[in-house]
Amino acid sequence: xFRVAYIVDHLQIGGAQKHLLRVVEGLDRDQFTPxxxxxxxxxxxxxxxxxxxxxxxxxxxxxxxxxxxxxLRSTWEMSRELRRHKVDIVHGYLFExxxxxxxxxxxxxxxxxxxxxxxxxxxxxxxRRLAAAFSNRVADQVVVNAGSVGELVRTHEWCxxxxxxxxxxxxxxxxxxxxxxxxxxxxTIGMVGRLGWKKGYEFALEAFAALRKLIPGLQVEIVGEGxxxxxxxxxxxxxxxxDCVQFLGRxxxxxxxxxxxxxxxxxxxIEGMPNALLEAMAAGLPVVxxxxxxCDEIIEDGVSGLLADTHDAAGLADxxxxxxxxxxxxxxxxxxxxxxVEEHYSLDAMIGSMQRAYRASLQDAGFKIPANWAEKTVDSxxxxxxxxxxxxxxxx
Numbered sequence: 001x002f003r004v005a006y007i008v009d010h011l012q013i014g015g016a017q018k019h020l021l022r023v024v025e026g027l028d029r030d031q032f033t034p035x036x037x038x039x040x041x042x043x044x045x046x047x048x049x050x051x052x053x054x055x056x057x058x059x060x061x062x063x064x065x066x067x068x069x070x071x072l073r074s075t076w077e078m079s080r081e082l083r084r085h086k087v088d089i090v091h092g093y094l095f096e097x098x099x100x101x102x103x104x105x106x107x108x109x110x111x112x113x114x115x116x117x118x119x120x121x122x123x124x125x126x127x128r129r130l131a132a133a134f135s136n137r138v139a140d141q142v143v144v145n146a147g148s149v150g151e152l153v154r155t156h157e158w159c160x161x162x163x164x165x166x167x168x169x170x171x172x173x174x175x176x177x178x179x180x181x182x183x184x185x186x187x188t189i190g191m192v193g194r195l196g197w198k199k200g201y202e203f204a205l206e207a208f209a210a211l212r213k214l215i216p217g218l219q220v221e222i223v224g225e226g227x228x229x230x231x232x233x234x235x236x237x238x239x240x241x242x243d244c245v246q247f248l249g250r251x252x253x254x255x256x257x258x259x260x261x262x263x264x265x266x267x268x269x270i271e272g273m274p275n276a277l278l279e280a281m282a283a284g285l286p287v288v289x290x291x292x293x294x295c296d297e298i299i300e301d302g303v304s305g306l307l308a309d310t311h312d313a314a315g316l317a318d319x320x321x322x323x324x325x326x327x328x329x330x331x332x333x334x335x336x337x338x339x340x341v342e343e344h345y346s347l348d349a350m351i352g353s354m355q356r357a358y359r360a361s362l363q364d365a366g367f368k369i370p371a372n373w374a375e376k377t378v379d380s381x382x383x384x385x386x387x388x389x390x391x392x393x394x395x396x
Contacts, residue, residue: 001031004034004088004089004090005034005110006092007090007093007100007101008020008038008097009040011044011045011046011057012044015275016116019169019275021049022170022351023351024055028355035087037058043059060100061074062096071100078100079104079109083110088110088367089114090114092116095123095131097115099135101113106138111367113138114143115135118272120293123157133158136158136159137160140163141357141361142163144164144166146294146297148297167350169350170348173282173346173347178259179262179286179334182324182327182330185217187215187217187219187263187324188219188220189208189219189261189264189324190220190257190264190280191222192280194224194226195232198269202235203267203269207313208239208244211321212244214321218244220246222246222248223254232247258280263285263287263288263323263330264281265316266292267289268295269310270292270310271295273298278341281304281338281340284338286329286333286334287299287306288319289306299337306319306323
């Protein structure tokens with residue numbers, strides 16, 4: 001059995017943190033024993049959920065910027081503990097986790113080091129960009145969740161292509177589709193995500209204003225919170241959409257909302273590989289999305305969903321009109337989208353790919369892997385949608 005230490009900035013509710021929760025749930029505990037380390041001294045509200053899954057949680061205790069000399073002392077102390085725990089693999093997540101994982105490699109904390117990049121965020125500060133490049137150079141493998149993210153890591157963070165390993169996100173697969181028969185007279189569009197600039201909600205609202213002229217009974221439900229809420233409410237008022245668009249805030253019952261939506265919309269201007277989009281497709285909702293990040297890797301335009309360019313309100317309105325006025329197209333997109341997630345983006349596939357990567361790197365480091373180790377599958381058929389619930393809290 002090998003020990004894996006995951007290092008992340010914190011365990012507040014967020015996309016990477018929920019992803020990690022699914023990883024530790026799915027790992028074959030006959031092969032790998034996980035533990036979590038957070039850069040912050042207060043791990044965060046998800047810490048107890050990790051502990052409930054028999055995963056120890058530790059804090060590095062960095063209170064200020066990562067780019068300070070004190071970080072070296074904290075990392076040395078963490079590395080000493082990792083050696084004491086006999087950790088075999090250190091796997092960093094997000095900027096802070098990746099940088100700490102790379103520093104720990106220099107302190108010989110573990111024989112194998114992974115780092116992970118999960119979005120198309122660009123580091124405009126030179127020190128952070130150089131730190132990301134350092135993390136990529138030191139790691140044995142740089143895991144990305146989409147081809148577009150891999151290209152960014154290669155070109156912007158100067159990562160050697162040979163180190164980049166693409167493991168797409170995987171989601172739980174509902175045992176049955178939740179899609180209802182389309183009501184062309186009063187259709188409902190659903191959206192889930194943080195009310196921030198990356199999600200492009202201003203373009204979605206412009207699209208709704210145009211679409212409502214064609215479909216007077218249109219209804220829209222937007223789940224999530226964020227710093228742009230007040231601006232979006234003002235835009236809704238200016239576009240005379242107050243009886244059409246509802247901002248539902250944080251919700252813990254997103255799976256219960258899915259059956260009352262006719263189409264799921266993602267209007268993002270920047271993305272990695274959005275779990276909320278995958279879960280909507282898995283639930284059987286036809287989807288309309290921009291081409292941001294990995295979205296056009298997930299969706300085959302016109303087959304498993306419809307795509308529009310980023311920043312293109314008219315393109316979104318046109319795609320939504322097609323789905324909402326053509327029940328046959330909506331049904332076709334629904335079935336094909338659900339099939340695509342089942343075949344390419346299952347939780348089983350994601351966990352299996354990660355475990356294979358761990359075993360290969362351990363072998364490269366000189367460890368012997370038992371020949372009879374087989375893949376353990378996780379139960380990816382589930383009626384819930386935890387990642388959609390997470391997105392509704394404004395973190396995806």
